[in-house]
Amino acid sequence: MASNEFQPLQGMSDIQAPEIYLWRMMEERARALFTCYGYEELRTPVLEKLSVFQRSLGDTTDVVKKEMYSFKPSKHEIAMRPEGTAGTIRHLAGRGEEGLNARVFYIAPMFRYERPQAGRKRQFHQVGVEATGEANPLADAECIALQKSLLDSWGLTGSKIQISTRGEPSDRKPVADGLRDALRPFEQELCEDCQRRIDENVLRVIDCKNPDCQQIVDRIPSAIEFMSETSRAYLDQVVAALDSMGIEVVVNPKLIRGLDYYVHTVWEISHSALGAQDALAGGGRYEIALGKKAIPGVGFAVGFERAIMALEACGITAGQFAPQGGVWLVSLGEAALAENMKLAAELRAKGVRCGIELAAKSMKAQMRKADRSGAGKVIIRGDQELEKGIAQVKNMAEGTQQDLTIEEILRDA
Numbered sequence: 001m002a003s004n005e006f007q008p009l010q011g012m013s014d015i016q017a018p019e020i021y022l023w024r025m026m027e028e029r030a031r032a033l034f035t036c037y038g039y040e041e042l043r044t045p046v047l048e049k050l051s052v053f054q055r056s057l058g059d060t061t062d063v064v065k066k067e068m069y070s071f072k073p074s075k076h077e078i079a080m081r082p083e084g085t086a087g088t089i090r091h092l093a094g095r096g097e098e099g100l101n102a103r104v105f106y107i108a109p110m111f112r113y114e115r116p117q118a119g120r121k122r123q124f125h126q127v128g129v130e131a132t133g134e135a136n137p138l139a140d141a142e143c144i145a146l147q148k149s150l151l152d153s154w155g156l157t158g159s160k161i162q163i164s165t166r167g168e169p170s171d172r173k174p175v176a177d178g179l180r181d182a183l184r185p186f187e188q189e190l191c192e193d194c195q196r197r198i199d200e201n202v203l204r205v206i207d208c209k210n211p212d213c214q215q216i217v218d219r220i221p222s223a224i225e226f227m228s229e230t231s232r233a234y235l236d237q238v239v240a241a242l243d244s245m246g247i248e249v250v251v252n253p254k255l256i257r258g259l260d261y262y263v264h265t266v267w268e269i270s271h272s273a274l275g276a277q278d279a280l281a282g283g284g285r286y287e288i289a290l291g292k293k294a295i296p297g298v299g300f301a302v303g304f305e306r307a308i309m310a311l312e313a314c315g316i317t318a319g320q321f322a323p324q325g326g327v328w329l330v331s332l333g334e335a336a337l338a339e340n341m342k343l344a345a346e347l348r349a350k351g352v353r354c355g356i357e358l359a360a361k362s363m364k365a366q367m368r369k370a371d372r373s374g375a376g377k378v379i380i381r382g383d384q385e386l387e388k389g390i391a392q393v394k395n396m397a398e399g400t401q402q403d404l405t406i407e408e409i410l411r412d413a
């Protein structure tokens, strides 16, 4: 059987030890931090009606148009979630009033049918938060501060926060008209996609990666220049609040973000270790209308896979978080093994990490396993020790050894 029979699908990965220890550290610290900020965990299904994503992310966005895993098993077309905000808001919309002022977080796999490359996967994982509530620059600043604290809690340094605004909803038309008029003279020089985007969704021209399109974008006024005074003042207030918290951001009017639900503040965090796919995290304020009423909120999501690449560049590796310590039980003979099984259960019930060889193996083979397990102590018992009611306890770091009774071992555990 060819070895790739056992590989996961392209763009997807098995996450195994030791790497998993880095994931667990990140998840544990995220949960602890979010709890301090009053967020509750939410787990929504992987599958949602396709319309949940079309109506929130926007049906002309790349994610919805090109990257959805969708299918129609019965009446409704359904899709695997490409991000966490839409499903979260679908859930909160069902909670009525309470959903309009909620703080939730999620740690979950997401699916986008993109061309895989370093840092770009088809199944990837996000840790994200959503805080619903009326537009308030302080809420946006607090959300960015939380995201920064999250990266700090992982030990990630050297990331850069870029911020901009999509303006209030009433700015949409003047911004689109202004950009269209400014781009029209250069229409023929734009890439094929952007020639279509001018009329379909002109903001997408601004964040097109094509260098020719970028050159043209550099020559026209930025989207912010077509926005109302209120929208600009809102961005200034977010930046001022961040400044007073000592959080450095760079205002980049060319930052658009690829999803249509955003209003007012948008931001992205990048890291130089990531190369072409340098966005580590993204967020912003949004208004999402799945029912009659739009739900306002602000949130962010950090990509785990990209955060791990950045952490590794900072010298933070999975091995540092692998379980260490505890004990390993070595049994010489059947009777000792039976007694050690009992002892193992008692130690484990006390929460002690405890390994034991269940097959009859030589002392040397058992010691090798003990060593590999990273156990701090090895407890050795044979017939003689059983007779005396003791065990030899070897301290692996110090290389010392002493005889202790089982009561003493359990007491010290």
Ligand code: HAM
Pocket (backbone or CB within 6 Å): 082, 083, 084, 085, 112, 114, 119, 120, 121, 122, 123, 124, 125, 126, 128, 129, 130, 279, 280, 281, 282, 283, 284, 285, 286, 298, 299, 300, 301, 302, 303, 304, 305, 306, 307
């Ligand atoms: P996003 O910018 O599309 O925003 O994704 C957030 C992060 O997910 C990215 O910065 C990146 O780290 C990671 N990511 C996205 N696509 C991939 C991929 N194909 N492979 C690996 N990592 C990827 C959102 O998803 C919004 N829901 C964020 C948000 C929450 N805005 C408001 N609330």
